[in-house]
Amino acid sequence: MTDVYAMSHKILIVDDDPHIRQVLSFALGKAGMQTSEAGDGEAALAEIDARRPDLVVLDINMPRVDGLEVCRRLRASGDLPILFLSSRDDEVDRVVGLELGGDDYVVKPFSPREVVARVSAILKRGGRALEEAGPRGTVTHNKLRLDPEAWEARWDGEEVSVTVTEFQLLLLLASLPSKVFSRDAIIDRLHGPGFAITDRTIDSHIRNLRHKFGSLGGTDLIETRPGVGYRIGACLGQPA
Missing domain, CATH: 1.10.10.10 (Winged helix-like DNA-binding domain superfamily/Winged helix DNA-binding domain)
Known part of the structure; x- marks a missing residue:
């Protein structure tokens, strides 16, 4: 069921795995959100500058510029909400991500429904x-x-x-x-x-x-x- 509240929100999905991007784009779109995608940190930063989203779903482990560095750069200039995606064995990275200013994280493998729920919870802004x-x-x-x-x-x-x-x-x-x-x-x-x-x-x-x-x-x-x-x-x- 589409969440009427979510319909105006734009979500940027950042992951080097095109299948994950596709699955999340479908799930978030079904929930009434607009989505865009980026395959690495550099592309993500360019997309954010060009079309600022309401929230970023951000993989931690990526080539070129990883998710933690993207978070550092974003936090140096603002408070754009960030939901991290991390592998099950990356406990240290998850903690570092939160301490850099991430709002929440989801561990891979994940349920698309869980990602949608966490994105919605962050977007409701308190x-x-x-x-x-x-x-x-x-x-x-x-x-x-x-x-x-x-x-x-x-x-x-x-x-x-x-x-x-x-x-x-x-x-x-x-x-x-x-x-x-x-x-x-x-x-x-x-x-x-x-x-x-x-x-x-x-x-x-x-x-x-x-x-x-x-x-x-x-x-x-x-x-x-x-x-x-x-x-x-x-x-x-x-x-x-």
Whole structure:
């Protein structure tokens, strides 16, 4: 069944295997999305410059320019959502990909239906987090300011570049500042119950956020409760 929400979205599929590109193009097209393809990292970057998509499905292991390098270049200039494709034995690459700013990953061999589900979840851009937050106005927590309408995160007035998933996660925590969320609860709120994401994925996104805000003095952005989970920190920053 076609998702009406997805019909306006353009997806770039990047993989050196033409069969994988064909299968994913068919599955995403059947879900109502527009697709384009690239067979390597260089072609992907050229396609993104020419016709910016709404999301990139990006294989990690490719000739010429691999997926991790493509991600590095994209993150240097923006927050285009990225879903990585990786081989089953590439655990290190998957973790590195998330730490570079990937939003999620799927392990080969995969079900096309799973890829469509994960693409759709990323594209909904925090719908579940916004439902939890209630009113859709700006969320302010001391030096942290989140604007869901503009998809903008600021620390003490300075804009911080975050990915879609990082914004979703931060908005969820900041909207319920007294609540401690387990990793499973974070996954359920952002993606829906039963969505298959590992704890390591959530931890990688938390590390990314701490690094980005920590460079501006936001070392108390997110608090860890050992054995329980995470909640938003005091967000007061380093003392002057």
